[in-house]
Amino acid sequence: MTPPLLSIRDLSVAFHQGGEMTLAVDRISFDIAAGETVALVGESGSGKSVTALSIPRLLPYPSASHPSGEVLFKGRDLLTVSDAELRRVRGGDVTMIFQEPMTSLNPLHTIERQVAEILELHGGLTGVSARAKVLELLQAVGIANAAARLGAFPHQLSGGQRQRVMIAMALANEPDLLIADEPTTALDVTVQAQILKLLAEIRTRMGMAILFITHDLGIVGKIADRVCVMTEGKIVETGPTAAVFADPRHAYTRKLLAAEPKGDPPKSDTAAPVVAATEDLKVWFPIRRGFLRRVVDHVKAVDGVSVTVRAGQTVAVVGESGSGKTTLGLALLRLLPSEGRIVVLGRELQGLGAPALRSMRADMQVVFQDPFGSLSPRLSVAEIVAEGLAIHRPGLSPTEREAAVVRALGEVGLDPETRHRYPHEFSGGQRQRISIARAMILEPKFVMLDEPTSALDMSVQAQVVDLLRDLQRRHDLAYLFISHDLRVVRALANEVIVMKDGKVVEQGPAAEIFERPQTDYTRALMAAAFRLEAVDGDAVRQ
Incomplete structure (x- = not known):
């Protein structure tokens, strides 16, 4: 049998803080064959993104470690290769589309410069050739009037347009493995469909493998050959996508498949002020x-x-x-x-x-829209949520402010005991709930x-x-x-x-x-x- 392109074996990921160790990923194993798309699905905080970041070693080392496991790419363990070899793999053989494009793009560089940098570092393209390739990539990912966008900066693009730029950068050097961490999160439904079709076409043409991380099971059914369901750092179910969707064996998988916003909006009064x-x-x-x-x-x-x-x-x-x-x-x-x-x-x-x-x-x-970009990395969650109170309700005592923060975090489904952590210690979904708590605490x-x-x-x-x-x-x-x-x-x-x-x-x-x-x-x-x-x-x- 042909060996898999990527083989993750018994992988664990731990985070260390204050002398304590938290296990985020617990001895997971799965393979991805060349040309195959494998979806890693689960709720926020389940360990999906941590698993993905472990492959090209992008975790915040040394505060993160791997107590066990191997990440074998073409037979080489990426957890043990030299930094020089790892740099050749990153951006060339293995590329990644990140969940939050605004924090992944350099705000001081134009779109053309950022995409061209990937082509120069790994493909040797410069000048006119690089510019033509950048334009081709931007058009391929559906950016309208791409030529006029070459000189734009990230803040001048919408959230969906920034995500498409990230996809263009990831595809620039035709990698063997594309890690897509929520690549369609910021995209509208029509462009989402276009991006999924684009990824499928590129996979077929290049024989590229995709590790597709998402919380949207509707997308998984359209693009993935196999699916791995993850919760609390463990993979609880895996198999061909059609089989898992048709006959889910684990209770958690059944819960995910049944989850969807339901109900009707509150009745509105057309005579209301x-x-x-x-x-x-x-x-x-x-x-x-x-x-x-x-x-x-x-x-x-x-x-x-x-x-x-x-x-x-x-x-x-x-x-x-x-x-x-x-x-x-x-x-x-x-x-x-x-x-x-x-x-x-x-x-x-x-x-x-x-x-x-x-x-x-x-x-x-x-x-x-972008929770990470709107939360100060230097403030704790408690300080972020209470900041509006300090400005608009200065008469509250510290005890009253703390109680209000606890209530607000509880309302949005976050454990109030985590309020002294910082934004980078939360998943993307958890950061969005922090943003909602910050807005609602003032009862606007x-x-x-x-x-x-x-x-x-x-x-x-x-x-x-x-x-x-x-x-x-x-x-x-x-x-x-x-x-x-x-x-x-x-x-x-x-x-x-x-x-x-x-x-x-x-x-x-x-x-x-x-x-x-x-x-x-x-x-x-x-x-x-x-x-x-x-x-x-x-x-x-x-």
Whole structure:
């Protein structure tokens, strides 16, 4: 028999802190053959990403160690090879797509420079040849107007666009093994389908193997040959994907397959007071060219959008990456300059100075898309969650602040005993729950939720949706919910706004939008999310 490309044998991973050892991965074993896709699935904190980072030795050594095991790649144990040999393997033979693109891309370098650096280090391409290859890669991963994006910096791209850049970098040198850690988390449903098709095509053409890490079992069924189910650092079930899905043997696997956001949003009162509204809102970014950097055109990120959010109501904004969803939310909160009316709690925000705006911030909160980028690595979780209290409720005693932090963490499903840890000690899903706790601790009237469930596994998504609905009922909260996950939108939203290229293409009650979409664009989004996998105009039954 042909030996496997990658063979993990009896692997354990431990973290050391304060003289104590925590076992994150406990004696797991699995193989990946050349050209095969193996999915590693499980809830946040199950050990999936730690396993993946162990392969190219990217864990924070020496605080992490391997009490047992081997990582055999083409017969060589990557845990024992020299640093020089490991550098040749990384980025060439083995590449990785990370879960959080904003923290993986250098904010000081353009997209072209970052992708070209991979080509130069491992492929020897420079100059015109490198530029042409970078452009080809960006086009291959579905970045619109790729030539104009070569000079862009990461902060100028949407979350989904940044993830696509990461995928382009990982595929640049046609590796033998691609480790994809939640590669479609930040992508909308149509682009997600395109990326899955792209990975499948590249795997077939190159004979590339893929270790695909995800919490979305719907994706696993489309792309993986075999699946390994992981919980509490152990692999509890493994086998061909179709067989495991058809007849799951372990109770944990059955739990994962049954998990999905369910239920209906709270009934909204159309006569309830308006909490936040925009009228003809515009956010245009100038395009400057020439020696004098004259404005020659504008990127119309938000172009004449009107939104009304009432107390107790959730208005969802959906659309593909780059459609203007997040820009709309940030402008409504006066976190981006804009034109047009913005009214929150009866006050016109345009023209307000910083002191007046600060007094309103407690009632206007936000949960950002990238939890790691929005949490200070130098503060403990307790300090992060309590920071808003120190600013907006300075009269609270330290004991009262601590009690409020404990309650907030408990509400979002985190153990309050972990509050003295730091963000890097939590999984991506746990960090997102910390972000939600930070927003909710001030009991705001209006919350902008920017992809709050994108980094969460299915079962935790359902818990967070239930939590958000419960908080809304108890406090009559108004939500502006930005998401590409239409399953979550359906469970949470009363009204839906569909955006494309900065404009609203469809708007109305959620039930009507989901049952009777009026535009081709909305129908394509619904098809990709619920019924069909739409890729490049083709429709394939799921």
